[in-house]
Amino acid sequence: MSRQSKLFLAAAFATSLALPAVSAVAQSAQEIVAASDRVRNPTEPFRSTLVLTEYVSGQERSHSAFVLFSKLDASAHFSNLLEYVEPPRDAGKRVLLDGRSFWFYDPASKTSVRISAQQRLVGQAAIGDVLTVNLAADYTASLSGTETIDDAARQKRNCWHLELKAANDTAVYNRVEYWVEQGTFRPVKGKFYSDSGRLLKIIYYRNFIERLGSVRPAEAVIIDAVDSSLATIAVFSDSRFQDVPDAWFQRDYLPRLQVR
């Protein structure tokens, strides 16, 4: 037997031993992501205010704010309904993000326009959607390894480093790298990639406080990886559980939404 053949047999043997282990790891990776999803958001319907502060080269540039209504549907996806409160030029605009159906409503023209999964990323409202997304429902996770990385406050965190691949059409991003703290399942960091493999956003989760019945991140730092001079800090406030009827998540409800 040649040296190459021996090497090939050894590699094949090693691979055959590794297969069940890989499967077990894949399963637990999915569970890690699901547990982290439960840290970020509750399973009951809720309402929250989301304030976004945009920075250019570290300088504060503009603000936007939304009231967000969020509810988990039968397929473990969050349906989101958002209304812009700030800035004044956008006040009253609404976005419905429900499964594969995305609608944008402008009270100035009183029209609802259907938007694609890609177009939903154009506006700031996409941030609300990204922060409530249940990654375990839309992505297939695998464990890349364990790493100690700095969180947003430069504290060392022992993390699982996970690789997430889009599992269906509702996945906003094609691929996500995700770091979850071992033991607490707190999300620490995410890197979000486009279909073409381009790094689009880096998100750090921070300021873990008691919110919506558990300790959850109240802030996220969203860095535009395409133009790294741009960053957004998203802050959740005024969060509370609220019944959100299914009827709200349809185009015809958009003109009727009252956020008071």
Next chain:
Amino acid sequence: MKRVVAWLIWLGLASTAMAADEDKDLELIPRAEPAAKPAVATRSADSTARLYLEDALTFNTLRNDLLVPAPPPLPPHWEQRLLGDARVEWPLGPSAIVAYSGRLNIVAREGVGFPNRDNVTHDLRELHLSIEPRPRDYLDLGRINVKSGVALGFNATDFFKARAVVDPLTADPSVLRENRLGTLMVRGQHLGDDGSLSLAYAPKVTDAAPIGEDPDRGFSPLFGRTNASNRWLVKGSARLRDDINPELLLYGENGRTKIGANLTESVGRSTVAYVEWAGGRRLGIVDEALVFGRQTGAIPDLAPNVIDQGGKEQFRSQAAIGASYTTENKITFNLEYHYNGAGLSADDWSRWFAAGEGQSASSPIARQLWYVRAYAADRQEPLQRHAVFLRADWVDFLVPKLELTGFALADARDGSTLLQLSADYAASDFWSFGVLASATTGGRRSNFGSLPQASTILFKVTRYF
């Protein structure tokens, strides 16, 4: 053994390099905490409002070699408009609101002296009471803007659009809807978990106002534009699947009924396809214009028809079929095909030009021919039978907050086009600056090339409150 050690060293180095890479990301986190808190926490719970002041300066260039000369008044060479725009909702309890939407204009333009009653006008877009007697059952009463349709460039099912747009600052059909008058009506709506049904009735409260003349414009609600006939609309939609939500419409006016449908579908992650259709028995647009002109006294009863489309009432369709596509660079394209079964055929166009060629601008023939075109524009109905519409919207063009929008509407018969390009820069949360340029192109015997307005440029500054 050496190989294993080397591999372990390489793995360690790689892992260190990866961690260093992750540390670099930390440098991108803004160090400053948000300084100014948005007013979201302090905004009044008593009302919701969107208010802005805008100043717009417009310059037009006109064609002077029209084959069929246009009768006066021609578009002004310049116009200066200061407008205050408000949209406010006041709650009247937990399940009732009063909504107002309107615009106050202070206008100076070529040919209009100052002060003049046309200098100050008010457009009452909406004023209505909405109550929710039971959860998700609604009753609305007052002037309401009811809009329908899923296409961007032409909404065949938007039955209440006719005559509702006053003093447009743009030709962009997707923006025109922003300053249009609502209709006085009563409307009921039920929203179920998977669908919606609404019924609206708009009574006739006055006679139709002539086209192009709003004699008591000032602060008049202009019901002669919106409530000059009895109209009704039944609209229903159902969520058949997560992503399929068709809408059906039944509309009646003066004993004639139209039906309509809207359907959208997601195709992949970047594309939305849509189709909008409406149909019903009616005259061609030329014949309809002549009937309306005689009803309102714009065309003398005994004046012969300079042009007609046979005067035959038949089932005619209107449709828009299109798709939107969004790139990773935040550009959204909309491409649409528009069909108007009541529009002018190639023969109709030939007769329109043949009848008007060589006439003077003040001749009854030219007046009648241009009346047909004014009628179509007033109803926001395409005069052409087939058109192609392409619109592009680029958010964060070159720099963040700069939005570039352009569209081309081409008559598929003669290739003439209406083009528009606009740029809007949101300089801060409260200030925006914009510039808009539009032009019509085409030969002297073409649809858009025969319009008096050759090009327009508009500068505007907006302050939001």
